[in-house]
Every structure is written in C-alpha cells, then in structure tokens.
Amino acid sequence: MTARPEGARPDDTVILNAGPDGSVTVPDEADATVPLPMSSNTVVMPAQRDVPPQEQLPPPPPPAEKKSRRGVLVATAVAGLLVVGAGGAGAYVTAGDIPRGTEVLGLDLGALSRSEAEKALGDHVAARSAQPARVRLDGKDVTVKPEAVGLAFDVPATVDAAAGSGRRLFGVKIVPPVVRLEAAKLEAALRPHVNPKRVTVRKPAITFKGVTPVATYPQAGLDLDGAVAAERVTGAWPTGQVADVPLTTRPPAMTKAQVDALVTDVAKPAVAAPVTVEVGAESFQLSPAAVAKGLVFRADSAGVLAPAIDGKRLRAAGKAQFGRVETAAKPATVRLSGGKPQIVAGAPGRVVDVTKLGPELLGVLAGPAPRAVTGVLAAAESETSQADVAELGIKEKVSTFTTYFTGGRSSPRSQNIITVAKAVDGALVRPGATFSLNGHTGERNYAKGYKDAPVIVNGVLEPGVGGGASQFTTTLFNAAYYAGLEDVEHKPHSFYFSRYPSVIESTIFYPTLDLKFKNTTPYGILIDTATTGRSVTVTMWSTKVYDSVKTVYGPRRNVTSPRTVQREPGPKCISSSGLPGFTQDAWRVIRKDGQEVERKKFTWRYDPEPRFVCGGD
Structure with missing residues (x-):
C-alpha cells in the first residue's frame, strides 16, 4: 500500500525498513511507530512538502561509538605497517657477514659472507700485490719489490676488520686494507739508497786497538727511521701512491755513561787474561788478542750496544789454537x-x-782470571761434494807441455822444480776462477823444502832460494796457453834460454812477479804434474772446447850480441857463455767448430845475456 502524507512532494519518498514485529521507525521525522500490514516488509513514504528546504535539519552525526572504532582501526594499520617496515629494514641491514655499505679499496663487500668477501677481495687485489712499492726516500725515487720485504695484503684480516665495522642502514664505511710488512727488511732495502752524507746521527761503538778498547759516543742527527718507513709504505702501496719517506731526527738511544759502563764492565775485563777452552780431554787457550778480535759490540736499529762473539773472527784469530783440537x-x-x-x-x-x-765465552769474559769454558766438537762437512766435482766435467786431456833440465833429481835446481810441481799437482780451477801460482804455493822458502839455485837478480845470475821454479812456471804457462785459457799475468825472462820456447814463457819471483790465468771455459780444470830426472810435465784435464791451439812465430829481429862482464869471484858469481838478444812476435791461433776464433799477438824483447867472467882481467 502507498500513502502520501499531506504536503509531501509526489517525487520525494522515504524508505522505511520494517522490524521483525512489522513496525517501522522513522528517523528524525517522527518518534511514532506506524503499524504495517503483516504482508509487507517495506513502506515507501513521500517527503513532507510544507517544510522549506532551508529549514530542513542537517543529517545526524555518526554515532560516537563508530568514530572511536574507525580511529582504532587506522592506528592499528599504521602500527602494523611500522612493524612490517622495521622487520624488513632489520633483515636488510643484517644480511650477510659483512655490513651493507662496507668498502675496501673501492670494492663493495656489503651483505657478503666471509668466504665470498675473501674471494672477491683476493681477486680485487691480485694485480696490485705484484706491483712494486714506490718510495720517495729523502727526495730520491726508489722502487722496492714486495717479495723482498714481505709486503702483502692480509685478505683474511681485512675481511675480519670489515665484518666488525658496525651495522648501518644508510651511508658507506671505508675500511682500510690490512697490509703485512717486515720492517727490518724494508730498512735494509732502503738503507743503501740513503746518501751517507745526509745521515748525521752517530751510533755508539766499542772497538779494539790491539787489546785496548776504544769508545765512540752517540750523537743525535738525521737518519732513516724504519718504523716511519714501514708506516708510509703500508699506507701508500695499496693504492699505488708514492710513499714519502723523509729522514728524521733521531736522538741517541744510549748515554755516554752507558757506553763507558760497557767499556769498564765488559770490554776491559774481557782482554785482561786468556781464556781456557776445554774440549774433552784436550784444551787450548784463547789469548787476549784473539778475544779482542772475536768480541764485538753491535748496535741494534735503535742504536743500543750489546756484546756478542763473532765466531768467524774468533776462529780466524785463534786458528792455530783451534787447530790443536780440530780436524779439517x-x-x-x-x-x-x-x-x-x-x-x-x-x-x-x-x-x-x-x-x-x-x-759460554760471553758468560765469563766479565769475570776475573782464571777463566775457562767448555767447547764441543761438531761435524763439519766439506764445501765440495762428489756431485759438485762431477758437474765440473773433468774427463779428458785438453793440453800438455814438457820442458827439460839437466843435473838429475839430486841438483838443488832440479829439487826446486820437483817441489813446486808437487805443490801444484791436483789443483782444481773452477769455471770463471783465476789461478795464481804465488797464491797457490805461497812464499817458496827453506821451510817448504826449497834450495838455493841460480836466479836472475838485477840482470845478473846469483844463487837464490827457489831457483828453478821459473822452469816450472814456463811449463805451467804453456799448458794453460795451449788449453786456450785466458792469460791474466805473466812476464818472460829478461834473457833468452834455449830450454824454453821464445816469447811463450814466464818467470816468477815472490811476491812481485806472478803467473795468473783464468779458466774461461764452462768446465773445471785439473792440473796434473809429473817429473823425471830430466823433465817436468804439466797436463790440463777437462772437457775439450777447442779444435786446436797453435803458435805462429814471426822472425827474430833487432838481434844484439852479448857483452863480456867481469865479476868479483865468490859464491855469488856464476859464470856464463852469454846469449844474443832479439825481439820476436808470436800469435796464439785458436780454432773452434772449424773456424778461427782467436788470434792473439805476444811480443817480447830479450836482452843479450852477458858473458859473465868470475875474476881475471
């Protein structure tokens, strides 16, 4: 059923919803309940026409309970979003072992695991690790190889530092790389490049003049500081920059009084008396002079002196004493x-x-005499092993030369030739080494079995110890000459002797005249000597290098006749028949692989040997 109240507009209706009992409530317009037929659930009513629009009441506000619920819902939603955002941010920040925003040498390691970070950083610095460190040392440019001073990136330690750099949501954290360096080796590498004139610091020292200690007192001044150098290099090298290492002023690490105390308490007592060294059932004494040679005072990098024993110097100074209990x-x-x-x-x-x-020695040197220490013997291996000798390639004869003499084995001259030949027999000349006859035999004197025999002194023949050694010298020179070895030093006789080849011969006189030759082959040389009652032979054994070595002579020229010289009769006068003088050239011609590889000229001028007459007109 449709009802239109009085004054309502035909097109304005109000929809009313019936309740469960069939009644309808009209909001804001009426407070009455209108009964409706039981067959209908909804009634549509027109709006009243007699109410002006401007006088109509505003719509009622929502109930207070509904507003409160809406605020709670918004607040809950915002809080939820905050919780979700905080959780996401936490997960973002804590991802991986390395905090986000962590960089090493321009490489971002953020959110990586430790193993991933070590792999990435290792690859990143691989090329840099091989680059030398560039140093400007007191204004001078120097490069240092990393392997020479232990300079290297410590990748695991750098990753540890990155992992502990702190978590952050925003920003970047630059972590410097951890670099390893052996400061002592760096200082040793830089020290040779320091201008000595620029170093004004003076370290203390205690030395011995004989058995008297001499002190040098320290003084402040400029010097290379190893710690400063290490800090500058480790800071600059990772980025390829030049490390500026200046010389710094260093104060002395010791006082004059401390140096004097070392002299009084250690140096002076050390050389006040000998020290007995007991080795098993045997013993020997180290003299104060030997102790002074072996006792050294070394200054460390800071300049602090400390006493020490230099074993090599001690052994050299007490060689004869050590030899009493040692076996070489x-x-x-x-x-x-x-x-x-x-x-x-x-x-x-x-x-x-x-x-x-x-x-042991340091422990007693400061004490009073008598002083004794216990020594122990240790095995000392030879410096030359069988393998070393095998590598020399000594397997065949490469040259041999023989000269002849008179007088048999019993004459003093012959005995001298035999003695020097025995001294040289079996000598080894390694590749690149120079053999010296004087250096090998030392002084040829009576103690070594040499006799008096004729020698040339100031142009005349006189008896002298070792006469005849020059014949062995000539024989040895020719053997080396025909082996193709390099002539380093030799001098022919002033007079020509027919028992020697002209020009290609040599004399000797200790210590002013020597015979030296250098082994220029890649193989070792074994010198073998042999003597008979009338000859001496020298043979060189090695590996053959050359096809042939020959001598080509030029003619004798500028021949001069001998003069007669009368001398006072006596044991120093040796008569002779005299020989002419002349000048001659000789060329050593060496062939290898079918071709001539050397043609070296030797020239000598012989003086005429006077006819010496002992006494008479």
Missing part, C-alpha cells in the same frame, strides 16, 4: 787413476762449535 774436512776432488780422472770422495771434519762456544 777433506773436500771431494779428482785424481788420476789408471791414466783417467776419478772422483775421490771427501771426508767430514771435526771443529769446535763456535755457535755454542760464543754464549
């Missing part, structure tokens, strides 16, 4: 056996262990 090692060598070179094994020696003797 025998090196492996080569000997001829059955006409062929054979390697002979060496044998270890027994020597006093100076590394153990040093601390």
